[in-house]
Amino acid sequence: MNSDTDSSHYAHLIIAGLLGWAIPGAGHFYIGERVRAAVIFVTVVLTFTVGLWVGSVGVIDPVHGKLPYAGQIMNSPAVAAIGHLTRSGHYPVYGRPNEIGQIYTSISGLLNLLCIVNAVYLAHVKRRGREGRTA
Amino acid sequence: MTALDILLTFTVPQTVGNGPLSMLWLLPLTVSIAVVYKATKVQRIEPWPFVKDCALLFASVMVFMLVAALVLFAVAYLITA
Numbered sequence: 735m736n737s738d739t740d741s742s743h744y745a746h747l748i749i750a751g752l753l754g755w756a757i758p759g760a761g762h763f764y765i766g767e768r769v770r771a772a773v774i775f776v777t778v779v780l781t782f783t784v785g786l787w788v789g790s791v792g793v794i795d796p797v798h799g800k801l802p803y804a805g806q807i808m809n810s811p812a813v814a815a816i817g818h819l820t821r822s823g824h825y826p827v828y829g830r831p832n833e834i835g836q837i838y839t840s841i842s843g844l845l846n847l848l849c850i851v852n853a854v855y856l857a858h859v860k861r862r863g864r865e866g867r868t869a
Numbered sequence: 870m871t872a873l874d875i876l877l878t879f880t881v882p883q884t885v886g887n888g889p890l891s892m893l894w895l896l897p898l899t900v901s902i903a904v905v906y907k908a909t910k911v912q913r914i915e916p917w918p919f920v921k922d923c924a925l926l927f928a929s930v931m932v933f934m935l936v937a938a939l940v941l942f943a944v945a946y947l948i949t950a
Contacts, residue, residue: 769914770908770909770914773904773905773908773914773919774905774908774909777901777904777905777908778901778905780901781897781898781901784897786879787878787879787883788882788883788885788894789882789883790879790880790881790882791879791880792882825880827882829885829887830886830887830891831882831883831884831885832882834885834891834894835882837898838898841898841901841902842901845901845902845905845906848905848906848909849905849908849909
C-alpha cells in the first residue's frame with residue numbers, strides 16, 4: 735500500500751470519528767450504516783435530553799463538575815457551548831436532580847464515545863475489506 | 870406551548886424525591902445502555918432479533934444489579950448487626 739492510499743485511509747477514519755463526535759450516529763451514517771446510525775442518534779440524543787430536562791442545563795458545569803463534564807463533552811462539541819453558558823453559575827442545581835442529570839448526560843457521552851470508536855473500527859474494516867477484494 | 874416554553878423547561882430542574890423510588894430513574898438509562906451497546910455489537914440490525922437482544926441484555930444488567938444490591942445489603946447487615 736502506498737503512502738497516498740495510507741493517508742486517504744487515515745483521513746477516512748478521522749472523518750468518521752469526527753462526524754460521530756459532532757452528531758451522534760453521523761460516523762456510522764458516513765460509512766453507510768444508516769439503521770445503526772439512526773438507532774444510535776435517537777438513543778444518545780434522547781438520553782442526553784432526558785438528563786438535561788431532569789437536572790436543567792446547570793448539570794453541565796465545566797467549573798465545579800469537571801469529571802462529569804469530561805463525559806458530557808463526548809456527546810458533541812455543542813456541549814462546550816452549553817458549558818460556556820452555565821459557567822457563570824446562573825443555573826444552580828442541587829441534590830437528586832443534579833445527580834440524575836449528571837449521570838444521564840455523562841453516560842450518554844460515554845455511550846457516544848463507544849459509538850465513535852465503533853464507527854472508526856467499522857470504517858477501517860470496510861475499507862480494508864473493499865481493498866482486499868479489488869487487489 | 871411554544872418552543873420558548875419548551876426551552877425554558879431546560880433551565881429549571883425538575884422535582885425528584887430522595888426516596889427509594891428515585892432509583893427507578895436508572896431503568897431508562899439501563900435501556901439506553903443496552904440499546905447502544907447492542908447497536909455496536911450486532912452484525913446486522915433487524916427489528917425483532919435486535920429488540921430481543923436488547924431485552925436480554927437489559928434483563929441481565931438488572932439481575933446483576935439486584936444480586937450486587939443484595940450482597941451489599943447482606944454485608945452491611947453483617948457488619949452493623
